[in-house]
Amino acid sequence: QVQLAESGGGSVQAGGSLRLSCGASTYAYRSHCMGWFRQAPGKEREGVAAIDTAAGSTFYVDSVKGRFTITKDNAKNTVYLQMHSLKPEDTAMYYCAAHPFLAMPCRSWSSYNTWGQGTQVTVSS
Numbered sequence: 001q002v003q004l005a006e007s008g009g010g011s012v013q014a015g016g017s018l019r020l021s022c023g024a025s026t027y028a029y030r031s032h033c034m035g036w037f038r039q040a041p042g043k044e045r046e047g048v049a050a051i052d053t054a055a056g057s058t059f060y061v062d063s064v065k066g067r068f069t070i071t072k073d074n075a076k077n078t079v080y081l082q083m084h085s086l087k088p089e090d091t092a093m094y095y096c097a098a099h100p101f102l103a104m105p106c107r108s109w110s111s112y113n114t115w116g117q118g119t120q121v122t123v124s125s
Helices: none
Strands: 003-008 008-015 018-024 033-039 046-052 058-060 068-073 078-085 092-099 121-123
Touching: 003 046, 003 092, 018 033, 018 092, 018 121, 033 068, 033 078, 046 068, 046 092
Parallel strands: 008 121
Antiparallel strands: 003 018, 018 078, 033 046, 033 092, 046 058, 068 078, 092 121
16 A cells, blocks of 8 residues: 655744655655645645655755755655755645656656645744
8 A cells, every 4th residue: 555654844933944754655665756745725735846766866846946855765765855944935734745657757746646644834934
């Protein structure tokens, strides 16, 4: 059974840091790509970072470049999202996701078809 479980969310002040973790079942971790998405109240879910689980190449949307880093630990089947210089606009529910389609790049956000339950990140000003 494919499973993803996020942890590490919380409340921080602007400028602070958090590290999110996504523990994956072996099947999920073998997906082509793992990504982090977020959804703020009243807004659509957006992809923010992705990693190719084999090659290790990464992709970030402009709003988080230079502040967020996505990494993976193959021994633990875990993907991380290190977030620095957090801003109030980063406040959202953050979701881990996986997509299996080798023909689609990791930045193909619509290709992600397996999701975790989410972890809340709140950044106060």
